[in-house]
Amino acid sequence: MSGFTRYNKILNLFSEQRSSWTVLEISDELKTPSSTIYRIVRELVLAEFLESAAGSYFRLGPAIIKFNRIINLSDPLVKAGQPFLKKLANENPIESVNVLARLYGNKVMCVADYKTPFFKNNTSYHKGKLMPLIYGATSRAIIMKIVGKNLEDLLKQETFYDDNDKDTFFKNLKNDNKKGYCKTEGQVDKGLIGFAVPINNKKLGIEASLSSIFNSIDFLPEHEPTIYANLTSYALLIERYINQIFDDIQNYHQISS
Amino acid sequence: MSGFTRYNKILNLFSEQRSSWTVLEISDELKTPSSTIYRIVRELVLAEFLESAAGSYFRLGPAIIKFNRIINLSDPLVKAGQPFLKKLANENPIESVNVLARLYGNKVMCVADYKTPFFKNNTSYHKGKLMPLIYGATSRAIIMKIVGKNLEDLLKQETFYDDNDKDTFFKNLKNDNKKGYCKTEGQVDKGLIGFAVPINNKKLGIEASLSSIFNSIDFLPEHEPTIYANLTSYALLIERYINQIFDDIQNYHQISS
DNA sequence: CATATTTTCTTGTATTTTGATAATTTTAGT
Protein backbone atom coordinates (compact mmCIF):
# COMPACT_ATOMS: atom_id res chain seq x y z
CA MET A 1 0.00 0.00 0.00
CA SER A 2 1.45 3.33 -0.99
CA GLY A 3 0.44 6.81 -2.00
CA PHE A 4 -3.19 7.79 -1.82
CA THR A 5 -4.20 4.15 -1.90
CA ARG A 6 -3.50 3.70 1.77
CA TYR A 7 -5.94 6.48 2.64
CA ASN A 8 -8.47 5.54 0.02
CA LYS A 9 -8.62 1.93 1.11
CA ILE A 10 -9.60 3.02 4.59
CA LEU A 11 -12.13 5.59 3.40
CA ASN A 12 -13.73 3.04 1.10
CA LEU A 13 -14.49 0.76 4.02
CA PHE A 14 -17.14 3.24 5.12
CA SER A 15 -20.27 2.21 3.30
CA GLU A 16 -24.03 2.45 3.45
CA GLN A 17 -24.09 -0.95 5.13
CA ARG A 18 -21.30 -0.21 7.55
CA SER A 19 -20.68 3.40 8.33
CA SER A 20 -18.50 3.16 11.43
CA TRP A 21 -15.32 1.26 12.14
CA THR A 22 -12.84 0.98 14.98
CA VAL A 23 -9.12 1.06 14.34
CA LEU A 24 -8.84 -2.61 15.26
CA GLU A 25 -11.60 -3.57 12.85
CA ILE A 26 -9.87 -1.68 10.05
CA SER A 27 -6.60 -3.28 11.03
CA ASP A 28 -8.19 -6.75 10.81
CA GLU A 29 -9.94 -6.01 7.56
CA LEU A 30 -6.89 -4.64 5.78
CA LYS A 31 -4.47 -7.04 7.47
CA THR A 32 -2.31 -4.12 8.51
CA PRO A 33 -0.80 -3.54 11.98
CA SER A 34 -2.94 -1.37 14.22
CA SER A 35 -0.11 1.04 14.94
CA THR A 36 -0.05 1.89 11.25
CA ILE A 37 -3.82 2.27 11.05
CA TYR A 38 -3.79 4.51 14.12
CA ARG A 39 -1.36 6.83 12.38
CA ILE A 40 -3.31 6.93 9.14
CA VAL A 41 -6.65 7.39 10.85
CA ARG A 42 -5.19 10.21 12.90
CA GLU A 43 -4.15 11.94 9.73
CA LEU A 44 -7.59 11.52 8.21
CA VAL A 45 -9.23 12.83 11.37
CA LEU A 46 -6.92 15.85 11.33
CA ALA A 47 -8.04 16.57 7.78
CA GLU A 48 -11.66 15.94 8.90
CA PHE A 49 -12.23 13.21 6.36
CA LEU A 50 -12.95 11.01 9.35
CA GLU A 51 -14.16 11.89 12.80
CA SER A 52 -14.25 9.93 15.99
CA ALA A 53 -17.64 8.80 17.19
CA ALA A 54 -18.75 7.13 20.40
CA GLY A 55 -17.11 3.92 21.63
CA SER A 56 -13.81 4.38 19.77
CA TYR A 57 -15.59 4.16 16.45
CA PHE A 58 -14.79 6.41 13.54
CA ARG A 59 -17.07 7.64 10.79
CA LEU A 60 -16.80 9.84 7.70
CA GLY A 61 -16.13 13.43 8.61
CA PRO A 62 -17.40 16.87 7.72
CA ALA A 63 -14.76 17.63 5.09
CA ILE A 64 -16.79 15.43 2.78
CA ILE A 65 -19.90 17.55 3.32
CA LYS A 66 -17.89 20.70 2.73
CA PHE A 67 -16.47 19.48 -0.57
CA ASN A 68 -19.84 18.11 -1.63
CA ARG A 69 -21.29 21.57 -1.26
CA ILE A 70 -18.60 23.00 -3.49
CA ILE A 71 -19.47 20.42 -6.15
CA ASN A 72 -23.15 21.34 -5.86
CA LEU A 73 -22.30 24.97 -6.36
CA SER A 74 -19.87 24.44 -9.20
CA ASP A 75 -20.31 21.17 -11.10
CA PRO A 76 -21.59 22.23 -14.50
CA LEU A 77 -23.92 19.25 -14.83
CA VAL A 78 -25.45 19.61 -11.38
CA LYS A 79 -25.60 23.38 -11.76
CA ALA A 80 -27.24 23.19 -15.15
CA GLY A 81 -29.57 20.31 -14.39
CA GLN A 82 -30.70 20.72 -10.80
CA PRO A 83 -32.96 23.73 -11.42
CA PHE A 84 -34.85 21.92 -14.19
CA LEU A 85 -35.64 18.69 -12.38
CA LYS A 86 -38.59 20.11 -10.46
CA LYS A 87 -39.98 21.77 -13.57
CA LEU A 88 -39.71 18.54 -15.49
CA ALA A 89 -41.45 16.71 -12.65
CA ASN A 90 -44.32 19.18 -12.67
CA GLU A 91 -44.89 18.76 -16.39
CA ASN A 92 -45.05 14.99 -16.21
CA PRO A 93 -48.60 13.59 -16.39
CA ILE A 94 -48.15 11.35 -13.32
CA GLU A 95 -46.12 11.28 -10.09
CA SER A 96 -42.43 10.74 -10.83
CA VAL A 97 -38.84 10.61 -9.70
CA ASN A 98 -36.58 12.65 -11.94
CA VAL A 99 -32.92 11.97 -12.08
CA LEU A 100 -29.75 13.42 -13.50
CA ALA A 101 -27.07 10.74 -13.73
CA ARG A 102 -23.58 10.45 -15.12
CA LEU A 103 -20.84 8.02 -15.83
CA TYR A 104 -18.59 7.36 -12.87
CA GLY A 105 -15.76 4.97 -13.67
CA ASN A 106 -17.62 1.95 -14.92
CA LYS A 107 -20.75 2.63 -12.94
CA VAL A 108 -23.46 5.24 -13.27
CA MET A 109 -24.04 7.73 -10.50
CA CYS A 110 -27.08 9.81 -9.77
CA VAL A 111 -25.93 13.41 -9.22
CA ALA A 112 -29.26 15.13 -8.65
CA ASP A 113 -32.82 13.99 -8.07
CA TYR A 114 -36.30 15.37 -7.54
CA LYS A 115 -39.23 13.25 -6.40
CA THR A 116 -42.77 14.62 -6.60
CA PRO A 117 -44.33 14.94 -3.14
CA PHE A 118 -46.81 12.06 -3.49
CA PHE A 119 -44.66 9.50 -5.28
CA LYS A 120 -45.30 6.24 -3.46
CA ASN A 121 -42.38 3.90 -3.99
CA ASN A 122 -38.85 4.20 -2.74
CA THR A 123 -36.54 4.12 -5.72
CA SER A 124 -32.88 3.24 -5.85
CA TYR A 125 -32.24 6.58 -7.47
CA HIS A 126 -30.81 8.94 -4.88
CA LYS A 127 -28.08 11.47 -5.30
CA GLY A 128 -24.72 9.76 -4.82
CA LYS A 129 -26.02 6.25 -5.36
CA LEU A 130 -24.06 4.10 -7.76
CA MET A 131 -26.26 2.29 -10.28
CA PRO A 132 -25.56 -0.76 -12.46
CA LEU A 133 -24.15 0.11 -15.86
CA ILE A 134 -26.28 -2.06 -18.11
CA TYR A 135 -29.66 -2.08 -16.37
CA GLY A 136 -32.25 0.65 -16.21
CA ALA A 137 -33.08 3.39 -18.68
CA THR A 138 -31.00 5.95 -16.77
CA SER A 139 -27.79 4.01 -17.39
CA ARG A 140 -28.60 2.85 -20.89
CA ALA A 141 -29.31 6.34 -22.14
CA ILE A 142 -25.75 7.17 -21.17
CA ILE A 143 -24.00 4.21 -22.76
CA MET A 144 -26.05 4.36 -25.94
CA LYS A 145 -24.00 7.38 -26.99
CA ILE A 146 -20.68 5.63 -26.38
CA VAL A 147 -19.19 3.73 -29.29
CA GLY A 148 -16.27 1.62 -30.48
CA LYS A 149 -13.39 0.86 -28.19
CA ASN A 150 -14.71 3.14 -25.44
CA LEU A 151 -17.86 1.06 -25.20
CA GLU A 152 -15.85 -2.16 -25.27
CA ASP A 153 -13.63 -1.01 -22.39
CA LEU A 154 -16.65 0.13 -20.43
CA LEU A 155 -18.47 -3.16 -20.75
CA LYS A 156 -15.39 -5.30 -20.16
CA GLN A 157 -16.30 -5.87 -16.51
CA GLU A 158 -19.97 -6.64 -17.14
CA THR A 159 -21.26 -10.20 -17.31
CA PHE A 160 -24.25 -11.26 -19.38
CA TYR A 161 -26.29 -14.40 -18.73
CA ASP A 162 -25.45 -15.78 -22.17
CA ASP A 163 -24.63 -14.70 -25.71
CA ASN A 164 -28.29 -14.33 -26.48
CA ASP A 165 -28.70 -11.91 -23.59
CA LYS A 166 -25.70 -9.97 -24.86
CA ASP A 167 -27.05 -9.81 -28.41
CA THR A 168 -30.42 -8.53 -27.21
CA PHE A 169 -28.62 -5.90 -25.15
CA PHE A 170 -26.70 -4.52 -28.12
CA LYS A 171 -29.74 -4.72 -30.38
CA ASN A 172 -31.80 -2.73 -27.87
CA LEU A 173 -29.01 -0.21 -27.48
CA LYS A 174 -28.91 0.39 -31.23
CA ASN A 175 -32.68 0.66 -31.35
CA ASP A 176 -32.80 3.14 -28.49
CA ASN A 177 -30.14 5.22 -30.16
CA LYS A 178 -32.34 5.40 -33.28
CA LYS A 179 -35.40 6.43 -31.26
CA GLY A 180 -33.38 8.87 -29.16
CA TYR A 181 -34.59 7.61 -25.82
CA CYS A 182 -34.64 4.58 -23.56
CA LYS A 183 -37.47 2.82 -21.79
CA THR A 184 -37.08 -0.02 -19.31
CA GLU A 185 -39.40 -1.66 -16.82
CA GLY A 186 -38.47 -3.34 -13.56
CA GLN A 187 -34.77 -3.66 -14.35
CA VAL A 188 -33.61 -1.77 -11.30
CA ASP A 189 -36.68 -1.61 -9.07
CA LYS A 190 -39.69 -3.84 -9.48
CA GLY A 191 -42.93 -2.03 -10.17
CA LEU A 192 -41.18 0.97 -11.68
CA ILE A 193 -40.87 2.08 -15.29
CA GLY A 194 -38.17 4.43 -16.47
CA PHE A 195 -37.61 6.73 -19.45
CA ALA A 196 -34.32 8.43 -20.19
CA VAL A 197 -32.57 10.59 -22.77
CA PRO A 198 -28.84 11.25 -23.10
CA ILE A 199 -27.11 14.49 -22.19
CA ASN A 200 -23.70 15.08 -23.69
CA ASN A 201 -21.06 17.71 -23.87
CA LYS A 202 -17.91 16.66 -25.59
CA LYS A 203 -15.92 19.73 -24.62
CA LEU A 204 -16.65 19.30 -20.95
CA GLY A 205 -16.37 15.53 -21.18
CA ILE A 206 -19.89 15.05 -19.86
CA GLU A 207 -21.63 11.73 -20.47
CA ALA A 208 -24.92 11.84 -18.67
CA SER A 209 -28.65 11.24 -18.84
CA LEU A 210 -31.92 12.76 -17.75
CA SER A 211 -34.64 10.37 -16.69
CA SER A 212 -38.16 10.18 -15.32
CA ILE A 213 -39.24 7.13 -13.34
CA PHE A 214 -42.87 6.20 -12.68
CA ASN A 215 -44.88 3.59 -10.84
CA SER A 216 -45.91 0.99 -13.42
CA ILE A 217 -49.49 1.02 -12.13
CA ASP A 218 -49.81 4.77 -12.73
CA PHE A 219 -48.41 4.58 -16.24
CA LEU A 220 -50.65 4.47 -19.32
CA PRO A 221 -49.39 4.15 -22.92
CA GLU A 222 -50.91 7.51 -23.88
CA HIS A 223 -48.51 9.21 -21.42
CA GLU A 224 -45.49 8.17 -23.41
CA PRO A 225 -45.43 10.97 -26.03
CA THR A 226 -45.65 13.67 -23.34
CA ILE A 227 -42.97 12.02 -21.21
CA TYR A 228 -40.66 11.73 -24.18
CA ALA A 229 -41.32 15.30 -25.32
CA ASN A 230 -40.62 16.65 -21.82
CA LEU A 231 -37.41 14.72 -21.43
CA THR A 232 -36.15 15.72 -24.84
CA SER A 233 -36.86 19.39 -24.42
CA TYR A 234 -35.39 19.59 -20.94
CA ALA A 235 -32.29 17.66 -21.98
CA LEU A 236 -31.80 20.23 -24.72
CA LEU A 237 -32.26 23.07 -22.25
CA ILE A 238 -29.74 21.52 -19.90
CA GLU A 239 -27.22 20.98 -22.69
CA ARG A 240 -27.56 24.62 -23.72
CA TYR A 241 -27.21 25.76 -20.16
CA ILE A 242 -24.08 23.63 -19.72
CA ASN A 243 -22.56 25.36 -22.74
CA GLN A 244 -23.31 28.72 -21.24
CA ILE A 245 -21.72 27.74 -17.94
CA PHE A 246 -18.72 26.51 -19.88
CA ASP A 247 -18.36 29.86 -21.62
CA ASP A 248 -18.64 31.63 -18.28
CA ILE A 249 -15.81 29.51 -16.88
CA GLN A 250 -13.69 30.23 -19.95
CA ASN A 251 -14.24 33.95 -19.58
CA TYR A 252 -13.50 33.80 -15.88
CA HIS A 253 -10.19 32.07 -16.44
CA GLN A 254 -9.24 34.45 -19.25
CA ILE A 255 -9.95 37.51 -17.15
CA SER A 256 -8.14 36.26 -14.08
CA SER A 257 -5.00 35.17 -15.91
CA MET B 1 4.52 18.20 2.85
CA SER B 2 4.04 14.64 3.92
CA GLY B 3 1.41 12.00 4.48
CA PHE B 4 -2.17 12.98 3.81
CA THR B 5 -1.24 16.65 3.93
CA ARG B 6 0.01 16.65 0.37
CA TYR B 7 -3.36 15.41 -0.88
CA ASN B 8 -5.35 17.56 1.47
CA LYS B 9 -3.50 20.74 0.50
CA ILE B 10 -4.46 20.19 -3.11
CA LEU B 11 -8.06 19.26 -2.37
CA ASN B 12 -8.45 22.33 -0.19
CA LEU B 13 -7.58 24.61 -3.08
CA PHE B 14 -10.94 23.76 -4.60
CA SER B 15 -13.37 26.26 -3.17
CA GLU B 16 -16.65 27.96 -3.81
CA GLN B 17 -14.78 30.87 -5.34
CA ARG B 18 -12.46 28.76 -7.42
CA SER B 19 -13.64 25.29 -8.24
CA SER B 20 -11.25 24.32 -11.02
CA TRP B 21 -7.47 24.36 -11.24
CA THR B 22 -4.82 23.28 -13.72
CA VAL B 23 -1.76 21.38 -12.60
CA LEU B 24 0.44 24.38 -13.32
CA GLU B 25 -1.77 26.66 -11.26
CA ILE B 26 -1.61 24.24 -8.35
CA SER B 27 2.13 23.96 -8.80
CA ASP B 28 2.47 27.76 -8.64
CA GLU B 29 0.15 28.09 -5.68
CA LEU B 30 1.84 25.43 -3.57
CA LYS B 31 5.34 26.25 -4.81
CA THR B 32 5.90 22.61 -5.70
CA PRO B 33 7.37 21.23 -8.95
CA SER B 34 4.77 20.38 -11.54
CA SER B 35 6.08 16.85 -12.00
CA THR B 36 5.19 16.19 -8.39
CA ILE B 37 1.76 17.75 -8.72
CA TYR B 38 1.05 15.76 -11.87
CA ARG B 39 1.77 12.59 -9.97
CA ILE B 40 -0.39 13.50 -6.98
CA VAL B 41 -3.27 14.76 -9.10
CA ARG B 42 -3.19 11.55 -11.09
CA GLU B 43 -3.56 9.59 -7.88
CA LEU B 44 -6.50 11.71 -6.80
CA VAL B 45 -8.15 11.32 -10.20
CA LEU B 46 -7.68 7.55 -10.00
CA ALA B 47 -9.47 7.57 -6.66
CA GLU B 48 -12.11 9.90 -8.18
CA PHE B 49 -11.56 12.62 -5.60
CA LEU B 50 -10.70 14.81 -8.57
CA GLU B 51 -11.73 14.56 -12.19
CA SER B 52 -10.39 16.21 -15.27
CA ALA B 53 -12.56 18.86 -16.85
CA ALA B 54 -12.26 20.79 -20.10
CA GLY B 55 -9.10 22.72 -20.94
CA SER B 56 -6.77 20.67 -18.74
CA TYR B 57 -8.58 21.86 -15.64
CA PHE B 58 -9.41 19.59 -12.75
CA ARG B 59 -12.34 19.73 -10.37
CA LEU B 60 -13.62 17.79 -7.38
CA GLY B 61 -14.71 14.31 -8.35
CA PRO B 62 -17.63 11.99 -7.77
CA ALA B 63 -16.07 10.08 -4.85
CA ILE B 64 -17.04 13.09 -2.73
CA ILE B 65 -20.69 12.77 -3.74
CA LYS B 66 -20.62 9.06 -3.01
CA PHE B 67 -19.22 9.54 0.50
CA ASN B 68 -21.55 12.44 1.14
CA ARG B 69 -24.48 10.16 0.48
CA ILE B 70 -23.16 7.66 3.00
CA ILE B 71 -22.97 10.42 5.60
CA ASN B 72 -26.53 11.46 4.79
CA LEU B 73 -27.69 7.91 5.28
CA SER B 74 -25.71 7.26 8.42
CA ASP B 75 -24.73 10.39 10.35
CA PRO B 76 -26.82 10.24 13.51
CA LEU B 77 -27.38 13.99 13.62
CA VAL B 78 -28.41 14.31 9.98
CA LYS B 79 -30.47 11.14 10.20
CA ALA B 80 -32.23 12.25 13.36
CA GLY B 81 -32.69 15.88 12.41
CA GLN B 82 -33.40 15.96 8.68
CA PRO B 83 -36.93 14.51 8.87
CA PHE B 84 -38.01 17.11 11.42
CA LEU B 85 -36.83 20.24 9.64
CA LYS B 86 -39.80 20.41 7.27
CA LYS B 87 -42.24 19.79 10.11
CA LEU B 88 -40.65 22.53 12.16
CA ALA B 89 -40.85 24.85 9.17
CA ASN B 90 -44.55 24.17 8.72
CA GLU B 91 -45.31 24.97 12.33
CA ASN B 92 -43.56 28.30 12.25
CA PRO B 93 -45.92 31.30 12.00
CA ILE B 94 -44.00 32.88 9.07
CA GLU B 95 -41.79 31.80 6.16
CA SER B 96 -38.48 30.46 7.42
CA VAL B 97 -35.18 28.72 6.80
CA ASN B 98 -34.57 25.92 9.26
CA VAL B 99 -31.11 24.67 9.93
CA LEU B 100 -29.32 21.90 11.72
CA ALA B 101 -25.71 22.87 12.39
CA ARG B 102 -22.77 21.43 14.26
CA LEU B 103 -19.29 22.19 15.41
CA TYR B 104 -16.64 21.52 12.81
CA GLY B 105 -13.14 22.18 14.04
CA ASN B 106 -13.37 25.81 15.12
CA LYS B 107 -16.13 26.70 12.73
CA VAL B 108 -19.80 25.81 12.62
CA MET B 109 -21.17 23.83 9.71
CA CYS B 110 -24.72 23.52 8.52
CA VAL B 111 -25.46 19.82 7.99
CA ALA B 112 -29.10 19.97 6.94
CA ASP B 113 -31.50 22.73 5.90
CA TYR B 114 -35.09 23.25 4.87
CA LYS B 115 -36.39 26.49 3.39
CA THR B 116 -40.13 27.09 3.06
CA PRO B 117 -41.18 27.46 -0.59
CA PHE B 118 -41.89 31.19 -0.48
CA PHE B 119 -39.01 32.40 1.66
CA LYS B 120 -37.69 35.48 -0.11
CA ASN B 121 -34.09 36.03 0.86
CA ASN B 122 -31.05 33.95 0.11
CA THR B 123 -29.43 33.02 3.39
CA SER B 124 -25.87 31.97 4.04
CA TYR B 125 -27.20 28.81 5.60
CA HIS B 126 -26.82 25.95 3.19
CA LYS B 127 -25.81 22.40 3.89
CA GLY B 128 -22.03 22.19 3.94
CA LYS B 129 -21.45 25.90 4.40
CA LEU B 130 -19.01 26.88 7.10
CA MET B 131 -20.33 29.62 9.36
CA PRO B 132 -18.48 32.02 11.69
CA LEU B 133 -18.16 30.71 15.23
CA ILE B 134 -19.20 33.74 17.22
CA TYR B 135 -21.85 35.36 15.03
CA GLY B 136 -25.41 34.29 14.45
CA ALA B 137 -27.83 32.44 16.70
CA THR B 138 -27.06 29.11 15.00
CA SER B 139 -23.45 29.22 16.11
CA ARG B 140 -24.03 30.77 19.49
CA ALA B 141 -26.54 28.16 20.53
CA ILE B 142 -23.78 25.62 20.04
CA ILE B 143 -21.02 27.37 21.94
CA MET B 144 -23.27 28.41 24.80
CA LYS B 145 -23.17 24.81 26.03
CA ILE B 146 -19.37 24.63 25.92
CA VAL B 147 -17.53 25.67 29.08
CA GLY B 148 -14.14 26.09 30.70
CA LYS B 149 -10.99 25.20 28.84
CA ASN B 150 -12.89 23.78 25.89
CA LEU B 151 -14.52 27.15 25.29
CA GLU B 152 -11.20 28.91 25.73
CA ASP B 153 -9.49 26.68 23.14
CA LEU B 154 -12.37 27.12 20.76
CA LEU B 155 -12.32 30.91 20.94
CA LYS B 156 -8.53 31.18 20.82
CA GLN B 157 -8.54 31.98 17.10
CA GLU B 158 -11.38 34.50 17.24
CA THR B 159 -10.74 38.21 17.34
CA PHE B 160 -13.01 40.72 19.04
CA TYR B 161 -13.08 44.42 18.23
CA ASP B 162 -12.12 45.33 21.76
CA ASP B 163 -12.44 44.14 25.37
CA ASN B 164 -15.87 45.70 25.63
CA ASP B 165 -17.04 43.69 22.62
CA LYS B 166 -15.64 40.56 24.22
CA ASP B 167 -17.35 41.25 27.55
CA THR B 168 -20.71 41.77 25.86
CA PHE B 169 -20.21 38.53 23.98
CA PHE B 170 -19.66 36.48 27.13
CA LYS B 171 -22.45 38.27 28.99
CA ASN B 172 -24.88 37.47 26.15
CA LEU B 173 -23.71 33.89 26.07
CA LYS B 174 -24.42 33.47 29.77
CA ASN B 175 -27.80 35.14 29.37
CA ASP B 176 -28.76 32.94 26.44
CA ASN B 177 -27.78 29.88 28.41
CA LYS B 178 -30.12 30.95 31.18
CA LYS B 179 -32.99 31.51 28.73
CA GLY B 180 -32.21 28.30 26.87
CA TYR B 181 -32.19 29.86 23.42
CA CYS B 182 -30.41 32.38 21.26
CA LYS B 183 -31.71 35.26 19.18
CA THR B 184 -29.63 37.42 16.87
CA GLU B 185 -30.45 39.90 14.15
CA GLY B 186 -28.38 40.74 11.08
CA GLN B 187 -25.15 39.22 12.39
CA VAL B 188 -24.70 36.87 9.45
CA ASP B 189 -27.12 38.17 6.83
CA LYS B 190 -28.63 41.63 6.89
CA GLY B 191 -32.40 41.71 7.09
CA LEU B 192 -32.61 38.32 8.74
CA ILE B 193 -33.38 37.35 12.30
CA GLY B 194 -32.41 33.99 13.78
CA PHE B 195 -33.47 31.86 16.73
CA ALA B 196 -31.60 28.78 17.85
CA VAL B 197 -31.54 26.15 20.59
CA PRO B 198 -28.72 23.73 21.40
CA ILE B 199 -28.75 20.01 20.64
CA ASN B 200 -26.33 17.87 22.58
CA ASN B 201 -25.40 14.27 23.01
CA LYS B 202 -22.40 13.67 25.17
CA LYS B 203 -22.10 9.97 24.38
CA LEU B 204 -22.01 10.57 20.65
CA GLY B 205 -19.91 13.70 21.04
CA ILE B 206 -22.52 15.82 19.29
CA GLU B 207 -22.45 19.58 19.76
CA ALA B 208 -25.09 21.06 17.53
CA SER B 209 -28.00 23.46 17.22
CA LEU B 210 -31.40 23.73 15.65
CA SER B 211 -32.41 27.12 14.30
CA SER B 212 -35.12 28.99 12.47
CA ILE B 213 -34.27 32.07 10.45
CA PHE B 214 -36.82 34.67 9.32
CA ASN B 215 -36.98 37.85 7.33
CA SER B 216 -36.90 40.72 9.81
CA ILE B 217 -39.80 42.44 8.04
CA ASP B 218 -42.04 39.38 8.49
CA PHE B 219 -41.21 39.00 12.16
CA LEU B 220 -43.48 40.32 14.92
CA PRO B 221 -42.72 40.12 18.65
CA GLU B 222 -45.82 38.02 19.28
CA HIS B 223 -44.32 35.25 17.14
CA GLU B 224 -41.47 34.72 19.55
CA PRO B 225 -43.16 32.38 22.06
CA THR B 226 -44.34 30.04 19.28
CA ILE B 227 -40.95 30.04 17.60
CA TYR B 228 -39.22 29.26 20.84
CA ALA B 229 -41.73 26.54 21.77
CA ASN B 230 -41.34 24.88 18.35
CA LEU B 231 -37.57 24.92 18.46
CA THR B 232 -37.44 23.57 21.98
CA SER B 233 -39.84 20.73 21.35
CA TYR B 234 -38.21 19.68 18.08
CA ALA B 235 -34.74 19.86 19.62
CA LEU B 236 -35.98 17.48 22.30
CA LEU B 237 -37.45 15.15 19.71
CA ILE B 238 -34.19 15.14 17.77
CA GLU B 239 -32.13 14.48 20.90
CA ARG B 240 -34.36 11.54 21.76
CA TYR B 241 -34.16 10.21 18.24
CA ILE B 242 -30.37 10.48 18.30
CA ASN B 243 -30.33 8.36 21.44
CA GLN B 244 -32.45 5.75 19.75
CA ILE B 245 -30.15 5.67 16.72
CA PHE B 246 -27.22 5.33 19.10
CA ASP B 247 -28.84 2.33 20.77
CA ASP B 248 -29.49 0.79 17.35
CA ILE B 249 -25.83 1.17 16.42
CA GLN B 250 -24.77 -0.39 19.72
CA ASN B 251 -27.04 -3.37 19.16
CA TYR B 252 -25.84 -3.75 15.60
CA HIS B 253 -22.22 -3.88 16.66
CA GLN B 254 -22.95 -6.30 19.50
CA ILE B 255 -24.81 -8.69 17.23
CA SER B 256 -22.24 -8.62 14.45
CA SER B 257 -19.25 -9.18 16.71
C1' DC C 1 -9.03 4.20 42.36
C1' DA C 2 -7.63 0.18 39.83
C1' DT C 3 -7.89 -2.04 35.60
C1' DA C 4 -8.70 -2.56 30.77
C1' DT C 5 -8.66 -0.39 26.61
C1' DT C 6 -7.35 2.89 23.36
C1' DT C 7 -3.97 5.77 21.50
C1' DT C 8 0.59 7.73 20.94
C1' DC C 9 5.54 7.38 20.98
C1' DT C 10 10.22 5.42 19.84
C1' DT C 11 13.57 3.31 16.88
C1' DG C 12 16.38 1.26 13.19
C1' DT C 13 15.29 -0.34 8.73
C1' DA C 14 12.79 -0.69 4.46
C1' DT C 15 10.07 1.71 1.44
C1' DT C 16 8.26 5.63 -0.73
C1' DT C 17 8.39 10.23 -2.32
C1' DT C 18 10.62 13.75 -4.59
C1' DG C 19 12.10 16.73 -8.44
C1' DA C 20 15.05 17.63 -12.52
C1' DT C 21 15.00 16.17 -16.98
C1' DA C 22 13.75 13.45 -20.92
C1' DA C 23 10.27 11.15 -23.52
C1' DT C 24 5.73 10.66 -24.96
C1' DT C 25 1.01 11.78 -25.82
C1' DT C 26 -2.67 14.98 -26.60
C1' DT C 27 -4.50 19.22 -28.30
C1' DA C 28 -5.31 23.01 -31.37
C1' DG C 29 -4.51 25.61 -35.26
C1' DT C 30 -3.53 25.70 -39.98
Next chain:
DNA sequence: ACTAAAATTATCAAAATACAAGAAAATATG
Protein backbone atom coordinates in the same frame (compact mmCIF):
# COMPACT_ATOMS: atom_id res chain seq x y z
C1' DA D 1 -3.37 15.49 -42.07
C1' DC D 2 0.52 18.11 -40.41
C1' DT D 3 2.89 20.66 -37.07
C1' DA D 4 3.95 23.25 -33.07
C1' DA D 5 2.76 23.87 -28.51
C1' DA D 6 0.98 22.16 -24.40
C1' DA D 7 -0.06 18.58 -21.29
C1' DT D 8 1.14 14.46 -19.27
C1' DT D 9 3.96 10.46 -18.10
C1' DA D 10 8.38 8.06 -17.29
C1' DT D 11 13.05 7.69 -15.27
C1' DC D 12 16.13 7.49 -11.46
C1' DA D 13 19.23 8.61 -7.62
C1' DA D 14 18.99 11.33 -3.45
C1' DA D 15 16.26 12.59 0.37
C1' DA D 16 12.48 12.01 3.16
C1' DT D 17 9.13 9.30 5.21
C1' DA D 18 6.40 5.25 6.50
C1' DC D 19 6.75 1.02 8.63
C1' DA D 20 6.38 -2.60 12.43
C1' DA D 21 6.85 -3.98 17.10
C1' DG D 22 6.77 -3.15 21.49
C1' DA D 23 6.84 0.30 25.31
C1' DA D 24 4.64 4.13 27.29
C1' DA D 25 1.03 7.24 28.01
C1' DA D 26 -3.60 8.66 28.03
C1' DT D 27 -8.25 7.65 28.42
C1' DA D 28 -12.37 5.16 29.47
C1' DT D 29 -14.82 1.89 32.53
C1' DG D 30 -16.55 -0.05 36.35
